[in-house]
Amino acid sequence: MSSQEETALSQQLKSYISQNGPISTRAFMEACLYDPEHGYYRAGNPIGAEGDFITAPEISQMFGEMIGIWCLLTWQSMRQPIPLQIVELGPGRGTLMADLLRALQKLHPNFETISVHMVERSVSLKARQMAALEGFDCPKHWHDNLAEVPTSPTLIIANEFLDCLPVRQFVKKAEAWHERVVSLDDEGAFCFAVGKEVPKGMVVPARFDTAPPGSIFEFCPDFEAVMNDVQRLASKAPMAALFIDYGYEGPSLGETLQAVHKHNMVSPFVLPGQIDLTAHVDFTAIGALAVARGLRAYGPRDQGAFLSQLGIGTRAEALVQTATEQQADKLVSDVVRLVAPEQMGSLFKAMCLSSPGFTPPPPFDQIVEPQNGSGNDQQPKQ
Ligand SMILES: C[S@@+](CC[C@H](N)C(=O)[O-])C[C@H]1O[C@@H](n2cnc3c(N)ncnc32)[C@H](O)[C@@H]1O
Secondary structure, three states, X not given: OOOOOOOHHHHHHHHHHHHHOOEEXXXXXXHHHHOOOOOHHHOOOOEOOOOOEOOHHHHOHHHHHHHHHHHHHHHHHOOOOOOXXXXXXXXXXXXXXXXXXXXXXXXXXXXHHEEEEEEOOOHHHXXXXXXXXXXXXXXXXXXXXXXXXXXXXXXXXXXXXXHHOOOEEEEEOOOOEEEXXXXXXXXXXXXXXXXXXXXXXXXXXXXXXXXXXXXXEEEOOHHHHHHHHHHHHHOOOOEEEEEEEEEEOOXXXXXXXXXXXXXXXXXXXXXXXXXXXXXXXXXXXXXXHHHHOOOEEEEEEXXXXXXXXXXXXXXXXXXXXXXXXXXXXXXXXXXXXXXXXXXXXXXXXXXXXXXXXXXXXOOOOOXXXXXXXXXXXXXXXX
16 A cells, blocks of 8 residues: 555644644654554553554463463562562553463462553553453553553563654765755645764764665654653562563664554554554663663563573474374474564564563563673664
C-alpha cells in the first residue's frame, strides 16, 4: 500500500502542518501512536493473525515459559526476596504474562507471594490482558506508566516495548546534521523534509560529522524517562529488568523507522493512526543510560542464544512427547522461528539491567560495560 488514504488523524496533522509548519519525525510518530483520540494504541487490537503483526509470545507458549524460568532463576540470584512483584511493560494481549505465570505456578516455591503489575496505555489491550490473567489468583494491577508502580523487589519484563517509543531522526546535509521533519508536498501529501540544523556533537555523535550527505541518525529521547523509572525501582529493593526487542549495538547510522499494516511493510505515511510505527532499539544507548544511573547492564545477547540457554529445546522435546504429529511439527517450527539466526534468533536481542549486589543467571552472567561511542560507525542496522 503506497497511497496516502485519509484518516481522521491525517486530516488533523495536515491541518496543523499547513498552519504551523513541519513537525519532527518524533512528533509525527508520537501522534500516530498515542494521539488521545485517533492514536494506534488508543483502540483496536494490533497483535495476532487478524491484526497487523505477530510477536514471540503469540508464536508459542514456550517463549513466555522461558521468561518464567528466567524470572525464577533471577529471583534465586537476588537471594529470593519476598514478596516479589513482576512488572510487564507493554503486555499486548497478556499472553506472555499468562504463560510466564503458568510456568511459575509449577516451579516457584513461593508463588503466592507474587504480585503482577501491567503497564499499558491501550484501553482495549488492558481489557484483553485482564481476561488473559483471569485464572490467576495473585494480586494484579494495571498502570498507565512505570512511574506508578510501587517500590518493592521487582522483576521487569518487556518484549517489543522499547521499539514503540518515538524516535527523532536527523539527516546529514553537506556540512551539518539537521532534524528530519514531516512536511507536505505540492499535492498536500506527507513527505520527509529537512528541518533545523542541530549544533555539532549535541545529539548526533561527533564521529558522524563526516558521514555522507543523506545519512540518517536516530535517537530515542524517551529511553531516558524509562531508565529513570527503572532506576527508581532499583533504588530501594533488588531489581532486574529484561528487555527483548529488535535492535542493534549503536551508535550507528541508518534508518530503522518502519511501518507495518496487516503483516506488510508500508510507508509510514499510510493510514496515520491505523498502522504500527516502530524503530529498532539501540541497546548500547539503553546500557549506557542504565550504567549512568548506577545499574548494571548485561548483554545484549541474541534471542536465539538466550532462549536456548534457558532450555527451550528441552521444553519442546517434552511437549512433543504428548503431541500429535501435526502439533509436533508446529512445536519444532515455532522453536526454529524463535531461535534460528535467519529468523528471529539474531535480529531480536535480550538485555538485562539490574541493581548491584547480585549477578543475574546465564546468559547474563558476564557484565558488559557499554563502550560509549565506540560502536562500528559503518555497520548497517539490520
Ligand atoms: C508491539 S506490542 C508488544 C506486546 C507484547 N509485549 C507482546 O510481545 O506480544 C507493544 C505493546 O506496548 C504497549 N505500549 C506501546 N507504547 C506504550 C507506552 N508508551 N506505555 C505503555 N505501553 C505501551 C502497546 O499497547 C502494546 O501492548
